[in-house]
Amino acid sequence: MVSGMMKPYIWLETSDGSIQQVEQEIAMYCPLICKEIIQKGMGSSKNCAICLPQRVSPATLSLILDYCRFHQVPGRSNKERKSYDEKFVRMDTKRLCELTSAADSLQLKPLVDLTSRALARIIEGKSPEEIREIFHLPDDLTEEVNGQNIRHPDSEADIIAETSISHTENVFPHKEFDDGDIDDGIDPALKEKIDRYKSKPYVFGNHFEHREVEDFARRLNSDWPERMQELLSSGQERKTRLFSPNGNSFLRRNACMFFHCL
């Protein structure tokens, strides 16, 4: 319980020793800061400024506070938040790593998830050399022996990794591509009709009764030539013609048809 008045501002001290004033509402979005205020009563003045973990530099704090400032507003739609997040993580890798680290130390899980997803996207699909270059990783698994580079003693992990590398080359296109861009060879007009279907509330079962199928097939064969004639001779009017109450009495008696994509 907070004793005393709720002040609008609190004081935070970053890793370099500098102290700054931040709106309380925004800072409270970070669980760690929240705990410091509520459980320990810190942050109410410059003298008892909340000491932030070592990994939080002034620059990353500023980014984190921007994030908090946006997200702590309750009325925003999911779409808005998602859009903001996507723009927010567009920064160089070094800053992204620092931000992840800082967010983690402040226990701000949504931001950790967001930044780790961005880092995962950077790593996905790249070769080891590319990844090492981006993150400045030392290639210390290879040693030179008598003028030749050899891999460190084999371990099972290397074997898996080796097999994985050649595998991923052949694999389907990555998630990086927008779903809409994948061309599976269907005519766009038909695809649009299929998409319309997909939005309908149907659930697809998978078993069928043989008896029904056979009956169906039998009936199909007997009416087929007649039906085919009608289908072929009409174009757009096909839909209305076959369903007109004044039409073919056989249809009227039994009609249940949908023409949604022909």
Added chain:
Amino acid sequence: MRRVIRMVDVMGPDLISDLPQSIIESILVKLPITDAVRTSILSSKWRYKWASITQLVFDDKCVPFSNDREVVERSVVKFITRALFLHQGPIHKFQISNSMLQSYPEIDQWILFLSRNDIKELVMEIGEGEFFRIPSSLFNCRKLTRLELSRCELDPPHSFKGFVCLRSLNLHQVLISPDAVESLISRCPLLESLSLSYFDNLALTISAPNLKYLYLEGEFKDICLEDTPLLVEISIAMYMTDDIAEHFEQSSNCNFLKFLGGVPNLEKLVGLIYFTKVTLCSHVFIVLDHPQKVVYEIMYDQLYFIHFCTFLKYLSIGIDSVHLPIMYNNLETIELHQVNFEDTKEILVILRMITSSPNLKELHISGSSNIPIAADAPDLDFWEKGCLSDSALNKLKTVKLSEMGGWPHELEFIKYLLCRSPVLETLSIIPCVFDMGNNLKMLIELVKCRRASSRGEVIFIHE
């Protein structure tokens, strides 16, 4: 031996390797498993970082594609076995969603391994073909919170006391005896979400005091919600064979009460259509003898049967003989499809539901696109009778009616809604595509309707 100094070393400090394992895990679990495993050759620090992640997900992309299913299957099995062997530490989530993998002896060993490593979430969706029999070691997974199984055989031992931590159970096309399902459900006291699909002829009594979400799909004989007071969302796509449906007509039970009588906290009710897929031939339509029972729909050269003996029909049995005792004060969304407006009992189900839900905000009904057989003499007295209360639908804002053919009962229903919804904002009507003449008649009738809401818009969606 001379250590080769790569240019990379002089480019700057390592950005990532010294971050806490929790962050590394957070990144690695967002990668496909192959990319995660590949990180082991990045540097010496990264050698075994992947090996302690707590989530392992193996999907169709984890091994190279090949048309030979057995080759792929062998690769998948080898990969998973090696990954598990090298793994260290607890595994909280293990998922296999691979259509090439069928029943394989190694699967037993994997589940045994997982049961010894604190598995919490287990998802097994393996390929069509031979059903895999789940080993008994599954029932030793005491910490299981989520179980999702597809295409397998499940046979809990008699001594099985249940999964005490299980919150989510999803069984899809699983061979299990009805008694075993019922007892499994009742022995998982924390169960919140239950999904059962593709069962054949299932008669089920559900007793789950913490259940909040229920999804049922498939052929059912009977469903009774015996003890589900906390249920918040129900979504059903069911069908019944003719003989079962007829048997129900004879009985004096009220299905509505049996099913919805004990769910006062319900917030959302959805009754979907159940499709069966049959690949016959393309560009074919057929008519049938039982328009009330089955409808065929062509979609992209596959033929689909829509089963009419639907959830709504099931609920309608016995409805006129009882008075509904309970109010659904939290029910805000009702979605019911393939409503047969010729059957006044089905209409009665909807009306009873609507009038028992004082906070209903959204109603979505789709008709059955049937041309009514008895188009000349609909029982319009039904709407005059005093069995319909005069209560207003005080919170109803959005109504969406699709597959409307403009038949008399449908129009009466629309009039009913318009007269009683003082805060209605939109009523959209999507006609079935087939008859322009009919649509015009419908529009003419709609224009005449009296409206309780001054802000209400009637939107006729014309393709």
